[in-house]
Amino acid sequence: MALTREQITQRAAGELRDGYVVNLGIGMPTQVANYIPRGMDVWLQSENGLLGIGPFPTEAEVDPDLINAGKQTVTARRGASYFSSADSFAMIRGGHIDMCILGAMQVSQEGDIANWMIPGKMVKGMGGAMDLVAGVRRVVVTMEHNSKDGGAKFVRKCTLPLTGQRCIHMLITDLAIFEFDEGSRRFVLTEVAPGVTVDEVRAKTEAEFKVAAQVKAVAV
Amino acid sequence: MPKKTHDTAAAAFADLRARGVLRDNMTVMVGGFGLCGLPEQLILALRDTGVKGLTCISNNAGVDDWGLGLLLQTRQIRKMISSYVGENANFERQFLKGELEVEFNPQGTLAERIRAGGAGIPAFYTATGVGTPVAEGKETRAFLRPSDDTALHNRAPNSAPHGSGGSSTQTRAAPRDYVLETGLFADLALVKARRADDFGNLQYRMTARNFNPMMAQAAAFVIAEVEELVPLGAIDPDGIHTPGNYIDRVVKTTSEKRIEQRTVRKG
Numbered sequence: 001m002a003l004t005r006e007q008i009t010q011r012a013a014g015e016l017r018d019g020y021v022v023n024l025g026i027g028m029p030t031q032v033a034n035y036i037p038r039g040m041d042v043w044l045q046s047e048n049g050l051l052g053i054g055p056f057p058t059e060a061e062v063d064p065d066l067i068n069a070g071k072q073t074v075t076a077r078r079g080a081s082y083f084s085s086a087d088s089f090a091m092i093r094g095g096h097i098d099m100c101i102l103g104a105m106q107v108s109q110e111g112d113i114a115n116w117m118i119p120g121k122m123v124k125g126m127g128g129a130m131d132l133v134a135g136v137r138r139v140v141v142t143m144e145h146n147s148k149d150g151g152a153k154f155v156r157k158c159t160l161p162l163t164g165q166r167c168i169h170m171l172i173t174d175l176a177i178f179e180f181d182e183g184s185r186r187f188v189l190t191e192v193a194p195g196v197t198v199d200e201v202r203a204k205t206e207a208e209f210k211v212a213a214q215v216k217a218v219a220v
Numbered sequence: 221m222p223k224k225t226h227d228t229a230a231a232a233f234a235d236l237r238a239r240g241v242l243r244d245n246m247t248v249m250v251g252g253f254g255l256c257g258l259p260e261q262l263i264l265a266l267r268d269t270g271v272k273g274l275t276c277i278s279n280n281a282g283v284d285d286w287g288l289g290l291l292l293q294t295r296q297i298r299k300m301i302s303s304y305v306g307e308n309a310n311f312e313r314q315f316l317k318g319e320l321e322v323e324f325n326p327q328g329t330l331a332e333r334i335r336a337g338g339a340g341i342p343a344f345y346t347a348t349g350v351g352t353p354v355a356e357g358k359e360t361r362a363f364l365r366p367s368d369d370t371a372l373h374n375r376a377p378n379s380a381p382h383g384s385g386g387s388s389t390q391t392r393a394a395p396r397d398y399v400l401e402t403g404l405f406a407d408l409a410l411v412k413a414r415r416a417d418d419f420g421n422l423q424y425r426m427t428a429r430n431f432n433p434m435m436a437q438a439a440a441f442v443i444a445e446v447e448e449l450v451p452l453g454a455i456d457p458d459g460i461h462t463p464g465n466y467i468d469r470v471v472k473t474t475s476e477k478r479i480e481q482r483t484v485r486k487g
Contacts, residue, residue, distance in 0.1 A: 047327065048253040049427050058487040064256060064477040065414075065428040071254040072483040082426050084433045084461075085253070085279070086335040089328025093348060095367055112351070123315075123324070125304035130354065131328030134347040165351030 002145070002174040003193045007220050010035050012101050012142050012172050014219075016042050023047065023092065023132055025102030026070040028142055032101055045097055047128040049088045052080025069128065092128070093135035100136040102129060104143045106158040109187065109207035111168040111180050113141060114160035126163060133164035145173035145204055152206035154178075154187075176201045177218060178209060186210050191218045224420050225449060225470045229265035232443055232469045237269065241408060241441045245273035245298070249334065249409040249435040250288060254280055254480045257428030258287050259412040259445040261473040266410065267291050273298045277334070277404060279327060279431055281305040286478055292320070301404070303327035307480070326354060329401050331434060337403035338437030345398035359400040368393035409439030412475070413462070415448040420467030421460045422446070429461065436462045443469045 003011065005028055013035035016022065021043045024030050033053070036042050044053040046068045053068060054075035061075055068074045076082075083091075091097060106114040113133055116126040133139050147153055154171065171178040171187060175196050178187035187209045192201060194217045226232040236242035248266070252258030263282075267290050274297045281300055282289035291297050292310045299321040305311050314320035325333065326348045336344055345363065349355050364372065411432040414425035422444055424432055436442050449472045 046427070048256070048430050056483045056485040059484050062479070062482060062484060063426065064479050065426040067254065067256045067427055067479075067481070071256070071480040073479060073481065074483070076426070082424075082429055085327065085331040085430045086434050089331050093328055093332075093346065095365070117353075123322075124306040125302060125324045126326055126354075127304040128327040130326035130352060131348045134350070135328075162352040 020098040023100040029101040052077040097136045099138040100132045101140045104141045108158045111166045114158040117161045133167040140170040142172045145175040155206045191216045229261045232471045246407040247275040249406040250278040251411040251432035253430040259410040262410040262445045275299040277301040333404040334434040334438045337405040343402045350397045355399040362395040406439040409435040409442045411436045416446040416470045419464030421464040422462035
């Protein structure tokens with residue numbers, strides 16, 4: 001069985017470590033905040049200038065001056081700080097963020113990512129995605145393994161305009177988990193969704209990848 | 221010292237055309253992230269001046285009926301330099317019909333280009349955008365990361381450039397490509413702050429700070445919209461985010477402060 005979006009999100013949360021500073025992308029990655037293991041202290045960074053995102057506000061706490069990068073009203077946790085966009089991206093670009101989790105339209109076998117533009121369709125802009133993939137220490141992608149029409153999204157070479165080159169460290173899909181290996185410049189399949197076989201993953205993937213000696217089932 | 225404070229946004233713009241500050245085809249920076257920290261009343265006043273052919277440098281383009289969306293409605297904007305412009309149907313229509321020119325910058329590159337422009341730095345190298353459409357036509361050059369290479373990044377002016385030496389760090393860390401990006405400077409900047417004093421010292425609030433401090437430093441003429449005007453000395457010098465010398469005019473307004481995505485939990 002392929003993982004549900006919720007299970008992908010939970011698996012991504014398993015990558016968090018105590019004390020990490022983490023930036024979560026808009027959409028499915030934002031939900032990772034709901035699965036931070038109890039007792040683990042994780043600082044969520046929002047690229048519009050907040051370190052220490054808290055829960056969504058109550059109706060009484062709503063403040064138009066306090067939003068996240070998705071423009072949603074949020075709160076700030078105890079110990080949070082505010083800073084300018086230049087300082088925020090100094091934090092991102094300068095390697096001061098431990099991990100980011102973001103979605104993708106395509107990931108290539110060499111670790112390239114495309115997630116901001118489909119030529120010929122409306123282009124909304126890349127926002128902070130290019131800075132995040134270029135600067136954050138560990139870049140984790142969560143996405144559906146295939147597009148709605150069954151097409152490959154984990155590909156030999158991205159056909160969409162790139163967001164970043166050779167920058168993805170880990171790929172979590174509904175079928176499998178891959179870790180990038182710098183030595184061979186290929187991803188290594190390390191986990192499969194329960195009931196999914198390595199052959200099935202291979203059949204649904206265009207990218208060339210390696211398979212770990214021990215492939216585990218994703219704990220769900 | 222000439223008086224910087226004005227009673228209304230319109231008053232702050234009244235003599236700007238005569239003074240040559242306001243002119244068609246000028247470049248204007250506008251602060252804000254979405255509708256947060258947006259100099260909304262100054263945008264209304266800018267629209268009402270009728271100035272045309274604007275190049276607007278702003279992270280976003282407002283929504284259809286607020287922020288820079290208003291100047292798109294009236295077709296006063298010729299070009300946008302932004303990182304993300306979703307949530308705006310007018311924008312989409314004008315862009316697809318070729319009536320509006322758009323230059324997308326990665327958000328961090330946009331922030332740093334503005335910071336650099338205001339700081340007198342004409343250009344800088346960044347890893348952001350290498351290998352993407354953003355880097356097309358721009359100079360790229362290989363360096364080690366500053367954190368991999370403290371010795372060379374703190375080198376004397378005439379020592380060997382990067383990539384040619386044989387230091388111990390270079391054997392461990394691999395150089396990567398960086399793309400050259402230029403600083404940005406505008407004819408006019410419109411910023412939003414929480415409070416100002418008579419000198420124009422500014423203090424921002426929460427995430428409404430965003431692009432405002434850099435833009436306040438990167439334009440020939442800067443107007444600040446604030447929620448509160450206080451006497452000199454009322455803002456703790458340690459709490460001043462933008463020193464007053466950057467600011468030409470200050471207007472206290474009643475801002476609507478619209479919310480784009482009201483998200484709440486029960487409680």
